[in-house]
Amino acid sequence: MGKVNISKLKQRQAEEAKGGEFIKFDEGISxxxxxxxxxxxxxxxxxxxxxxxxxxxxxxxxxxxxxAICLDKGRNPIITHPIVEKFLGDRKTTPNIDLDAGCPVCQALPDMTDDEKSDRAFQVRHLWGVTLMGYRRDAADDWRAERTPKPRVWMGGASIHGGFQGEFSDDDDITDMDRAMLVQVTREGTGPRNTKYGVESDKPTIKKPMNFPKALRRVILDAMEDDCNLFQLIANMLKGTEELRAALSGVAIAEDDRTEDEPDAPPEGGPDYEWQKGTPLPKPCFANAEDITDDQECGECAYKWACADLCGVAVPGEEPEPEPEPEPAPENETKADRRARLNRAKAAKEKAGDHPSGLTKEELGTDDAQGDDLDEVERELEEASKKTTKTAARSGK
Structure with a gap:
């Protein structure tokens, strides 16, 4: 039998947790x-x-x-920052940047159409190092988190950036790993025009700040010295002057980095489909008990079986399983036999369960007599108990 190489395992774990990827917020709360x-x-x-x-x-x-990063050092002074210049010099292949020549993109804007100008105009973006500590689809869900949170870089516009800035107060440094306070980013909708973001304080860590364990501190600090170092990231993204001129002379226009990534093909559904916790939802409404209804849309959904199971409701468009037939009362039944029948009826009812839709028997169209055997047996036992008590009382006189 082979043995686990613990040293190699720890090395791979550290490499995978190193981070440096850009983060895009999913619908829900991060x-x-x-x-x-x-x-x-x-x-x-x-x-x-x-x-x-x-x-x-x-x-x-x-x-x-x-x-591309703008090469106009007047409008974009970060490109001449000493630390950026140091990292630029450390690159294996240093781009040939002529800062005195200005930015080729800015210089080409006057000759572009209005649509081209709109796409290529100078824009300020903000870079933050972040570590995703948890995610949930909505406020009613439990938080889900990676075992080892992975540091990443967020790059975006003024809305979220302003929200992050607003979380700092005069008295507290929320980045202090001895007393860290988290923030929550809420995303609603998809697409450039239908997406809304909100930033707010994380109330649990405001009340009780987090003291990060040594392992998490090491992961974050290592990332900040490497792929999550914002100065290094800018240096690595810089392109040469001639490279930008050549790109501008091309015909095809690349996809905008700001747009949403093309979603992966949804998994194949069906009665055997099982959603794995921590993986993307096959549909935005999946496993949301408020969205599942017994209508045509849900009835035709390929994920309705798994969705209904997670929501604890009946499968839309499917006939509910009938409750078990009640056990008939035999003639000359003793109290012990009646008690045994009661236990069997209880077990059968528990196995069948109450109908998950919450509908009554009348609404479901089932026979009123079905499922009533347990109540009947209980009444019989109660009457038998009363008779036994009366008999014992008379015998005692």
Whole structure:
């Protein structure tokens, strides 16, 4: 039998938890830890002591360049930051950037159509290091979290950025790992025009701040020195002057990095489909008890069996299983036999369960006599008990 290589296992675990990916918030509520400043020795006036960085970008630049950092050092001063320049010099292949020549994209804007200008105009984006500590579909759900939370980078606009800033107060540094306070990001809807975001304090950690364990601290701090270092990220995203000019001369326009990723094909449904906890929902309404109804849409859904099971309701469009036939009362039944029949009736009823739809027998169209055997046996036992008590009382006189 082979043995587990613990050293290798721990190494792979550390590599997989290292992070550095961009995070996109799913519909629902995401619980986040905001990272502290990633360069504690940064003494630059614009960035010292701040947990985020601002960067100017252009989208839809060309066939192979979906997004590019603006090379106008006046509008985008972060590209001349000493720490960014240091990381730029550390790259294996340093892009040839002519800062004195300005930004090719900005210079090409006057000759573009209105639609092209709208797509490629200069935009400020904000970068934050974050660690996803939990997620739930709505406030009624339990929090779900990775065993080892993975540090990531959020890049986006003013709405969420302003929400993050608003969570800091004069008295508390919510990034302090000894007394960390989380934030919650709520997303409603999909698509650029139908999506709404909200940021609010995480009340449980406001009342009782978190003291991060050593293992989690190490994961986050290591990521902040590597793939979640915001200065390094900007340096790695910079493209050369001629590369941007070549991209602008192309015909095809790359997909906008801001748009939603193409969703994976939904899993095949059917009676045997089982949803695995922690995986994406096959449909937005899946496992939401408020959405499942006995209508045509739910009745034709390929995931109705798994959905009904998770919601604890009847499968839409399916006939409910009939309750077990009551056991007939035999002639000359003794009290012990009647008690045994009561126990069997109880067991049968518990096995069948109350109908999960909450409907009455009349509403379900079942026979009133079905399922009443338990009540009848209980009445018989009660009457027999009264007779026994009276007999005993008479015998005692």
């Amino acid at each position: 619980r986040l830890y905001l990272h502290p400043p990633c360069e504690p020795n940064d003494d630059h006036d614009d960035t010292e002591g701040l947990p985020w960085l601002n960067v100017g970008v252009h989208y839809k630049v060309g066939p192979n360049v979906g997004m």
